[in-house]
Amino acid sequence: MAGSGKGKVFVFGALSLGVIGLAMASSSPAYATETWLNKEEKKKGKGKVGKTLKDAAKRFSKELVASAKKWAGKRGISSLDVLTTILLESRGNPAAHALSEKEDSRGAMQVNIRAHGDLLQKLGYKADELYKLDVGIEVGTYLLASKYKKVLKLIKQSGRTQEYTPDVLLRLYYAGPKYATAWILKKTHFKNMETYVDHWKEARQAVADAMAEGLMRKS
Numbered sequence: 001m002a003g004s005g006k007g008k009v010f011v012f013g014a015l016s017l018g019v020i021g022l023a024m025a026s027s028s029p030a031y032a033t034e035t036w037l038n039k040e041e042k043k044k045g046k047g048k049v050g051k052t053l054k055d056a057a058k059r060f061s062k063e064l065v066a067s068a069k070k071w072a073g074k075r076g077i078s079s080l081d082v083l084t085t086i087l088l089e090s091r092g093n094p095a096a097h098a099l100s101e102k103e104d105s106r107g108a109m110q111v112n113i114r115a116h117g118d119l120l121q122k123l124g125y126k127a128d129e130l131y132k133l134d135v136g137i138e139v140g141t142y143l144l145a146s147k148y149k150k151v152l153k154l155i156k157q158s159g160r161t162q163e164y165t166p167d168v169l170l171r172l173y174y175a176g177p178k179y180a181t182a183w184i185l186k187k188t189h190f191k192n193m194e195t196y197v198d199h200w201k202e203a204r205q206a207v208a209d210a211m212a213e214g215l216m217r218k219s
Helices: 032-044 049-060 063-076 079-090 112-124 126-130 135-156 165-176 177-186 191-213
Strands: 002-006 008-009 095-097 105-106
Touching: 049 079, 049 112, 049 191, 063 079, 079 126, 079 135, 079 165, 079 191, 105 112, 105 126, 112 126, 112 135, 126 135, 135 165, 135 177, 165 177, 165 191
Parallel strands: 008 095
Antiparallel strands: 002 008, 095 105
């Protein structure tokens, strides 16, 4: 699942920003975090990975927490959602790199440069700069905020009460816009959807607990 090369960590098969991907329709977990959590669940039982997630959140650096809070504030989105996304995308590792035929995702928030090269150019960054913690989170939160607006618009467009809260729907949209859109508008179920939902909820609670208990390093 993970290897190293030239000082960077390569997380193969990782799901990233903007990746609608064949991965979500495949029978295997779509990204490295799912594989990691699925293995933990096999050992501990389904729905019992909270400690594993909290332990990972506790390892977030003070720089990461500070950057996430800063950019969440600038983007008008929840710092809890930003930190949870980072936990699931990279476990807080700014050197994370998901490389496959369909994607090239980098940094703490796993920005896919194949899908978002135009945004990088607009913001004045080169691909490798995503490995810089603050740059990766700056770009990642830009995308997360834009996706949140799209989710809210879709919810309104659907004209129905949604089964999940906006933060959950944001995670589904972040993971795969095509599939999340079909779910929000038509309630079209997609493979492994419950796994994404469960892991998001558990990760979000783990981050919230770590923050409330002062376990994360102070920013």
